[in-house]
Amino acid sequence: EVQLVESGGGLVKPGGSLRLSCAASGFTFSSYSMNWVRQAPGKGLEWVSSISSSSSYIYYADSVKGRFTISRDNAKNSLYLQMNSLRAEDTAVYYCARESNITPGDYWGQGTLVTVSS
């Protein structure tokens, strides 16, 4: 069974940093691109970042470029999102999602809440 489990969310002050993790199981993690998608409270979905299976290709939304860094460790079946210079508008539930060659997100984690507030 495919499982994606996010962790690392919490309360952080503006300007602070946080590192999210997504632990994958039930599939060959190293064969799939992965994505982070976020959802601010009461708002819609926003794509954040993508990373290819071997980390060769990385993309970011303009809203996080230069502040967030996506990475992965295929030996540990884990995806990461390093978030620096956090702002109030980064407050959201952050989801990791598996991307296949024909679908952008066939499996999603349950999400982890990041709250940026003083």
Next chain:
Amino acid sequence: DIQMTQSPSTLSASVGDRVTITCRASQSISSWLAWYQQKPGKAPKLLIYKASSLESGVPSRFSGSGSGTEFTLTISSLQPDDFATYYCQQYNSYPWAFGQGTKVEIK
């Protein structure tokens, strides 16, 4: 960047109704469009990919159509479990983008 516009934002319908949601892209995305269903407090669930392909396990009352810039999601006979928010997503080119969502409410 490609913008995705869904309509309507909210839809009131009854069980058994045929429901159609529209998604428009600001430029051609070929058939690289997905539809998701999301319920409160839950992660999105993939329903349709490549505009018209039904994800495994999704009921056949859901269907998708369109290509280029105009797409539709149709629920042929609305069921109680279908009251939720629906999002389209383009994955033709980065940055990927979602529509703003359509909330399907009980009439």
